[in-house]
Amino acid sequence: MKTEISICWLRRDLRIDDNAALYHALKGNYPVLLLFIFDTNILKKLCNRQDARVSFIHQTLEALNEKLKDYNSAIEIKHGTPEAAWADVLNTYQVKAIYANHDYEPYARERDDNLAEYLRSENIGFETFKDQVIFEKNEITKADGKPYTVFSPYFRQWQQQLKPFYIKPYPVHKYLGNLLKRKQLPIPNLSALGFEKAQLKFPGKNFSGKLTAYEQKRDFPAEDATTHIGLHLRFGTISIRQAVAHALNQKAEKWLSELAWREFYMMILWHFPNTIYQSFKPAYDRIKWINNESDFEKWRNGNTGYALVDAGMRQLNQTGYMHNRVRMVTASFLTKHLLIDWRWGEAYFAEKLLDYEQASNVGGWQWACGCGNDAAPYFRVFNPELQAKKFDPDNKYIHHWVPEIKQQKHVQPIVEHAFARERALRIFKEALQE
Numbered sequence: 001m002k003t004e005i006s007i008c009w010l011r012r013d014l015r016i017d018d019n020a021a022l023y024h025a026l027k028g029n030y031p032v033l034l035l036f037i038f039d040t041n042i043l044k045k046l047c048n049r050q051d052a053r054v055s056f057i058h059q060t061l062e063a064l065n066e067k068l069k070d071y072n073s074a075i076e077i078k079h080g081t082p083e084a085a086w087a088d089v090l091n092t093y094q095v096k097a098i099y100a101n102h103d104y105e106p107y108a109r110e111r112d113d114n115l116a117e118y119l120r121s122e123n124i125g126f127e128t129f130k131d132q133v134i135f136e137k138n139e140i141t142k143a144d145g146k147p148y149t150v151f152s153p154y155f156r157q158w159q160q161q162l163k164p165f166y167i168k169p170y171p172v173h174k175y176l177g178n179l180l181k182r183k184q185l186p187i188p189n190l191s192a193l194g195f196e197k198a199q200l201k202f203p204g205k206n207f208s209g210k211l212t213a214y215e216q217k218r219d220f221p222a223e224d225a226t227t228h229i230g231l232h233l234r235f236g237t238i239s240i241r242q243a244v245a246h247a248l249n250q251k252a253e254k255w256l257s258e259l260a261w262r263e264f265y266m267m268i269l270w271h272f273p274n275t276i277y278q279s280f281k282p283a284y285d286r287i288k289w290i291n292n293e294s295d296f297e298k299w300r301n302g303n304t305g306y307a308l309v310d311a312g313m314r315q316l317n318q319t320g321y322m323h324n325r326v327r328m329v330t331a332s333f334l335t336k337h338l339l340i341d342w343r344w345g346e347a348y349f350a351e352k353l354l355d356y357e358q359a360s361n362v363g364g365w366q367w368a369c370g371c372g373n374d375a376a377p378y379f380r381v382f383n384p385e386l387q388a389k390k391f392d393p394d395n396k397y398i399h400h401w402v403p404e405i406k407q408q409k410h411v412q413p414i415v416e417h418a419f420a421r422e423r424a425l426r427i428f429k430e431a432l433q434e
């Protein structure tokens with residue numbers, strides 16, 4: 001007879017401590033098997049065989065499996081489409097219930113809806129939980145029940161509703177004895193998944209030392225004063241409740257607000273899933289982009305002749321990370337100075353960023369372009385030279401990434417700032433007046 005079990009399906013919550021779905025699964029009536037699917041629908045879109053996110057997931061699963069040894073358990077790993085993987089799992093085990101945490105991206109929602117429908121027909125329970133944010137979906141709304149579309153009032157409401165209950169960790173450790181006892185099976189190696197080990201270094205998880213000086217230093221890329229936990233929040237190797245608790249303990253309100261930006265964008269994506277393709281403000285989809293391929297290549301490679309832009313793009317290409325201030329400047333430069341569609345830039349960041357998060361990336365790009373969730377009008381055009389003077393006054397960041405500047409060998413600007421600014425204002429205005 002097949003063993004009756006329940007399954008906790010890990011996706012972007014790769015930890016066993018303080019995990020909502022796992023907690024509820026373990027408190028249920030059946031031994032719990034942890035499952036992870038290397039989803040080929042996602043993997044096939046990655047063009048770099050050394051994609052660092054895949055290596056990160058792989059390494060995290062190995063560490064997780066090691067921990068599970070203490071409970072005589074092991075994670076089940078599948079490689080394929082979710083449909084095929086689930087068919088296999090349901091064939092092997094007598095699955096009584098499935099638990100997972102919410103995921104707000106359009107692809108994930110469709111995947112989960114399809115699974116839910118199938119499981120209903122099979123009479124298998126599928127329970128899902130909020131885990132990766134403090135407040136989700138419709139938990140923070142305006143008085144009329146509609147979603148906020150501007151951050152400041154959203155954040156005020158978010159803070160008002162933030163009670164200790166929401167950051168209480170789930171005491172998963174008490175119930176880990178309910179994991180399904182089974183032999184360790186080797187995790188498929190990266191080459192079996194079609195990938196190779198990435199060469200990039202992953203940021204650590206220890207962020208609390210960065211919070212005291214965060215507000216003063218966060219805007220200066222040479223200071224490297226931000227926490228770099230985006231990757232860990234993305235894959236759930238840090239719990240958001242733990243991060244928010246630290247922010248409150250250390251009275252790091254500015255940092256807290258950045259965590260709230262993250263869930264603001266997730267809420268926006270959940271309510272407006274079409275914004276992955278369309279501008280939040282539809283009139284901006286009338287902009288007549290120039291979309292010059294050669295300019296795009298120069299931008300990607302950090303050869304625009306604008307030091308801060310080039311430094312940022314090189315940092316991204318070499319480390320999988322770019323400082324937030326520089327993300328804003330490079331994104332503004334692409335959309336305003338070069339008049340290249342924000343979707344091109346969004347796709348490039350999605351390919352390169354270790355901390356790529358669809359909601360924040362789309363939100364950040366639309367914000368920089370002026371077509372997103374921002375009260376400021378389109379005529380904010382960052383001057384990359386003034387931004388460099390203000391935020392990298394000693395050229396420390398720039399000299400690190402664009403060392404040829406010291407010998408005055410940096411390429412000439414591909415477009416003149418004043419000309420580009422006027423052109424952007426004209427083209428944006430024309431689109432909005434149509």
Ligand SMILES: Cc1cc2nc3c(=O)[nH]c(=O)nc-3n(C[C@H](O)[C@H](O)[C@H](O)COP(=O)(O)OP(=O)(O)OC[C@H]3O[C@@H](n4cnc5c(N)ncnc54)[C@H](O)[C@@H]3O)c2cc1C
Pocket residue numbers: 218226227228229230231233258259261262263265322323324325327328331349353355356357358360361362364365368
């Ligand atoms: C064009 C553009 C694209 C971006 N793409 C992404 C992306 O793909 N993934 C991503 O996580 N962030 C993105 N951001 C937001 C921000 O730049 C990064 O979150 C931040 O730079 C990550 O560095 P950190 O972990 O050191 O952040 P910290 O400053 O230490 O902040 C802590 C965490 O708060 C969240 N956060 C901080 N700022 C923002 C923000 N403005 N919007 C949403 N969340 C924020 C992140 O999860 C971050 O890890 C983008 C911003 C812009 C302008």
